[in-house]
Amino acid sequence: MTNRVVVSGLGMVTPLGTGKEDFAANLFAGRSGIGPITAFDTARFPSRLGAAVTDFNPKDFISIKNRRRMDRLSLMATASARMALDDAGIAITAANRDRIGIILGVAYGSTDVAAQFMGTLFTEGPNLVSPILVPNTVMNAPAGHASIELGFRGINSTVNHHEASAETAIAYAAAEIQKGRADVLLAGGADIFSSFFFEILTHFKALSPVDGGEEGARPFDIRRNGPVVGEGAGVLCLESWEHALERGVIPYCEIGGWGLSSSPAPPTDWPEDPKGPVLAIQRALGMAGILPDQVDYVSASANGGRNLDRLEAAALSHLFAAQEKKPRISSIKGAVGESFSSGGIRAAAATLSIKEGILPPTLGLHTPLQPFNFVKAHAIDMPVACALLNGFSSGGTFASLLMRSVDGSTDLHGATR
Amino acid sequence: MQNVRVVITGVGTINAIAPNADAFVTALQQGRCGIGPLTVFDTTGFRTRTGGEVRAFAPQERIPPVYYGKRMSRADAMAMVATLEALQDAGLLPLPDGLREDTGVAIGGGAGGMLEGEAAYQRYLSGHADTVRFSDFSAFCGASSADHMVSKLQLWGPKTTFMTACSSGATAIGYARDLIRDGMATAMIAGGTEPLARTTYAAFNSLKAVDPEYCKPFDRNRQGMSLGEGAGMLILESLPHALERGASIYGEVLGYGVSCDANHMTAPDPEASGAVRCMQMALADAGVAAGAVDYINAHGTATPANDRMETIGIKRVFGDRAYHIPVSSTKSMIGHTLGAAGAIEAVASVLAIARGFIPPTIHRDVPDPECDLDFVTEGARAATLNVVLSNSFAFGGNNTSLVLGRYAAEGIVP
Numbered sequence: 001m002t003n004r005v006v007v008s009g010l011g012m013v014t015p016l017g018t019g020k021e022d023f024a025a026n027l028f029a030g031r032s033g034i035g036p037i038t039a040f041d042t043a044r045f046p047s048r049l050g051a052a053v054t055d056f057n058p059k060d061f062i063s064i065k066n067r068r069r070m071d072r073l074s075l076m077a078t079a080s081a082r083m084a085l086d087d088a089g090i091a092i093t094a095a096n097r098d099r100i101g102i103i104l105g106v107a108y109g110s111t112d113v114a115a116q117f118m119g120t121l122f123t124e125g126p127n128l129v130s131p132i133l134v135p136n137t138v139m140n141a142p143a144g145h146a147s148i149e150l151g152f153r154g155i156n157s158t159v160n161h162h163e164a165s166a167e168t169a170i171a172y173a174a175a176e177i178q179k180g181r182a183d184v185l186l187a188g189g190a191d192i193f194s195s196f197f198f199e200i201l202t203h204f205k206a207l208s209p210v211d212g213g214e215e216g217a218r219p220f221d222i223r224r225n226g227p228v229v230g231e232g233a234g235v236l237c238l239e240s241w242e243h244a245l246e247r248g249v250i251p252y253c254e255i256g257g258w259g260l261s262s263s264p265a266p267p268t269d270w271p272e273d274p275k276g277p278v279l280a281i282q283r284a285l286g287m288a289g290i291l292p293d294q295v296d297y298v299s300a301s302a303n304g305g306r307n308l309d310r311l312e313a314a315a316l317s318h319l320f321a322a323q324e325k326k327p328r329i330s331s332i333k334g335a336v337g338e339s340f341s342s343g344g345i346r347a348a349a350a351t352l353s354i355k356e357g358i359l360p361p362t363l364g365l366h367t368p369l370q371p372f373n374f375v376k377a378h379a380i381d382m383p384v385a386c387a388l389l390n391g392f393s394s395g396g397t398f399a400s401l402l403m404r405s406v407d408g409s410t411d412l413h414g415a416t417r
Numbered sequence: 418m419q420n421v422r423v424v425i426t427g428v429g430t431i432n433a434i435a436p437n438a439d440a441f442v443t444a445l446q447q448g449r450c451g452i453g454p455l456t457v458f459d460t461t462g463f464r465t466r467t468g469g470e471v472r473a474f475a476p477q478e479r480i481p482p483v484y485y486g487k488r489m490s491r492a493d494a495m496a497m498v499a500t501l502e503a504l505q506d507a508g509l510l511p512l513p514d515g516l517r518e519d520t521g522v523a524i525g526g527g528a529g530g531m532l533e534g535e536a537a538y539q540r541y542l543s544g545h546a547d548t549v550r551f552s553d554f555s556a557f558c559g560a561s562s563a564d565h566m567v568s569k570l571q572l573w574g575p576k577t578t579f580m581t582a583c584s585s586g587a588t589a590i591g592y593a594r595d596l597i598r599d600g601m602a603t604a605m606i607a608g609g610t611e612p613l614a615r616t617t618y619a620a621f622n623s624l625k626a627v628d629p630e631y632c633k634p635f636d637r638n639r640q641g642m643s644l645g646e647g648a649g650m651l652i653l654e655s656l657p658h659a660l661e662r663g664a665s666i667y668g669e670v671l672g673y674g675v676s677c678d679a680n681h682m683t684a685p686d687p688e689a690s691g692a693v694r695c696m697q698m699a700l701a702d703a704g705v706a707a708g709a710v711d712y713i714n715a716h717g718t719a720t721p722a723n724d725r726m727e728t729i730g731i732k733r734v735f736g737d738r739a740y741h742i743p744v745s746s747t748k749s750m751i752g753h754t755l756g757a758a759g760a761i762e763a764v765a766s767v768l769a770i771a772r773g774f775i776p777p778t779i780h781r782d783v784p785d786p787e788c789d790l791d792f793v794t795e796g797a798r799a800a801t802l803n804v805v806l807s808n809s810f811a812f813g814g815n816n817t818s819l820v821l822g823r824y825a826a827e828g829i830v831p
Contacts, residue, residue: 069682097679098676098694101675101677102677106580107558108558109580114616115538115541117616117619117620118535118538118542118616119542121615121616121619122535122538122539122542123542125462126462126463126464126615126618126619126622126623127462127463127464129619129620129623130623131623131624131625134620134623134624134683135682135683135812135813137616137620138580138582138812138813139559139580139581139582140580140581140582140811140812140813140815141682141813143581143677143813143815144677144682144812144813144814144815145682147677147678147679147813147814148679148680148681148682148814150679151679152677152679153676153677153678153679153690153691153694154676154677155675155676155677156581156675156676156677156813156814156815157579157581157588157675157815158579158580158581158813158815159577159578159579159580160526160558160559160560160578160579160580161560161563161576161577161578162558162560168577172577172592175595175599179595181675181698181702196541199541199546200537200541200546200549200554203546203547203549204551204554260521260574260575260576260577260596260601261573261574261575261576262521262522262567262572262573262574262575262576263567263573264567264568264569264570264571264572264573265564265568266486266568267486267488267561267564267565267568268551268558268561268564275573276573279518279573283601393560395560395561395564395567395568396564396567396568396576397560397563397564397576397577
């Protein structure tokens with residue numbers, strides 16, 4: 001069985017707002033979700049900025065019974081999953097629940113709960129650790145909680161690869177729908193930042209300003225000096241084309257192809273050679289049957305980090321430099337920061353770009369490191385038939401998704417959104 | 418979609434009863450217990466003190482310098498040991514240059530580098546975050562083992578780490594098989610790795626899920642699991658590629674199923690609904706009738722809830738035939754290796770197929786009326802196995818079942 005895979009619903013809890021209306025309005029208006037961190041004291045650190053989720057009220061989405069058992073990460077992920085299902089118009093029933101599931105990318109998980117658990121373990125001893133905390137220390141807690149709250153019992157999985165976690169999850173989910181192992185899969189990513197995680201990231205000079213200068217996220221800019229940490233969840237509702245049509249729903253777009261690769265970089269480091277990312281993109285294009293000059297828009301993985309942005313620029317240059325028609329490129333990590341599993345939020349943004357014909361800006365980009373066709377400070381209106389979403393991670397893991405418009409598909413007659 | 422068949426051409430493992438696959442066969446056949454007092458960390462203050470530890474593990478003695486990294490955690494090093502053994506076994510070490518772009522890694526992780534991460538965390542707690550070593554912190558991310566493998570082996574293929582607790586290793590193998598079947602890779606290193614660590618040990622102890630003595634799967638007096646550690650790796654390869662290079666073939670990954678209980682975060686569904694759907698999905702994916710299954714490598718953690726649930730689930734899937742299918746828990750010998758469990762159990766299942774035996778369940782001394790299947794309690798049995806089902810059920814209600822088979826040119830042997 002080879003099903004076409006479409007996106008039929010979106011849900012997100014982001015630094016730019018909760019739910020697709022607020023998120024899209026803020027994203028395309030060029031607003032930034034980055035600001036001084038208020039959740040904990042940052043005075044002793046060289047970095048003070050973060051893209052925090054501030055307007056999220058779990059009560060709007062999750063039952064009291066299950067809310068008590070969830071931590072912030074699972075609340076965000078479960079709320080996003082509910083929004084994605086609602087947006088797709090899917091109600092979970094006894095008849096469909098075994099064919100509906102979730103696959104999430106989680107890069108670091110509940111570092112706050114893990115720190116609390118280990119704090120008790122190492123200061124008060126093993127007999128005083130709370131069993132209540134245990135379920136939320138595992139990476140697959142968000143997907144597990146979402147299944148309990150929403151009641152779907154199909155494929156349930158969690159994958160993990162730094163900055164490429166969510167793109168890897170979406171590619172996995174798309175492959176499962178393609179094979180007919182599920183009718184509907186929620187797919188995306190969720191991560192949060194905590195004081196513990198932030199301290200470690202600053203200690204290892206993983207955040208702007210890595211080596212001085214003004215703090216800020218500046219994807220692809222020559223003045224970039226590291227990413228700004230972000231958080232949030234973004235979930236797509238993926239389903240087979242047939243399943244969407246049977247329900248009378250016009251999907252937002254199609255996931256036409258995906259490509260996965262790696263690169264023998266030292267763990268946690270970046271490769272010099274763009275071969276790994278080039279392979280991921282070529283594999284995604286090849287699977288979709290798309291030529292490089294058919295790509296209208298690239299939602300880049302660049303986060304303002306010295307090496308990631310250089311690597312991605314080298315890969316894009318390799319693939320697109322020779323052709324006359326150059327894709328538009330932007331990275332929304334200038335607005336939502338680097339949450340490590342931001343691929344869910346970014347895939348939702350790319351979906352909205354295809355649907356609405358608007359490309360989001362790359363906040364923080366003033367002087368590009370290469371003369372690409374960037375969307376800089378302001379969103380631009382442009383029809384998008386094919387969008388490429390890149391998820392590139394340290395340690396050399398690469399996942400690219402080719403997303404395309406379903407406009408002009410003749411077999412959509414009679415369906416409504 | 419190509420739907421090419423996917424075969425197993427190499428296996429490797431390190432665990433509490435064996436430093437490699439050959440020794441694992443002997444230990445499984447002898448029913449050796451690897452569960453004893455822990456030395457990998459100080460157990461003072463813990464409810465329990467035992468586990469399935471890999472004793473005297475010296476990574477640098479097992480890993481040649483070219484494949485060794487000083488930043489490797491215990492989990493990374495065990496993964497590398499099992500990987501090198503599996504590649505060697507497959508005749509793919511060193512990996513031919515022409516295969517590097519199309520060979521990837523899919524592994525199941527659990528605590529990852531937690532043992533080292535704990536040291537980092539203790540420094541952070543004592544106000545010395547500035548002295549935390551990067552190698553220790555990088556351990557907090559489960560992707561570390563796969564990153565090391567790709568880096569040291571110079572690979573360019575797909576790379577994914579599964580973090581679904583106790584089903585991670587089995588899912589990784591099913592996923593890797595799909596990537597090859599879909600033509601997205603020619604070969605995959607698939608498996609899992611898990612270290613013993615204070616954090617996981619404290620977590621399972623706080624849930625009172627650990628037997629203070631040793632685990633007794635399916636026994637009436639079972640009191641919980643024994644935690645273990647280790648790694649298991651399989652080399653999966655497309656059948657045409659394996660045939661072309663004349664590789665010897667252990668068996669075939671026939672299919673897998675993944676389901677979710679959607680019931681409780683840490684307790685299995687007492688009705689076994691998730692486990693039943695998972696086993697049925699795996700059999701359907703494999704194109705194998707329930708009647709063809711010769712042996713079930715059980716999840717068999719020895720928690721009261723799991724073993725009761727799994728017995729019910731097997732009966733629901735196999736009907737009256739459930740009583741005639743040998744079912745064993747290799748966790749009775751090596752403990753529950755969490756993220757590696759599904760992978761090490763796949764290695765055990767593949768070796769059982771290749772060497773013609775059924776591993777026993779040890780320490781099942783008192784029959785439990787609620788667990789009344791053939792648990793192979795008298796010791797290992799000689800048997801010709803054509804189709805084996807391996808179950809992994811996890812926290813979060815994550816269930817995975819793998820169907821592994823003897824390789825026969827004409828397809829599944831009925």
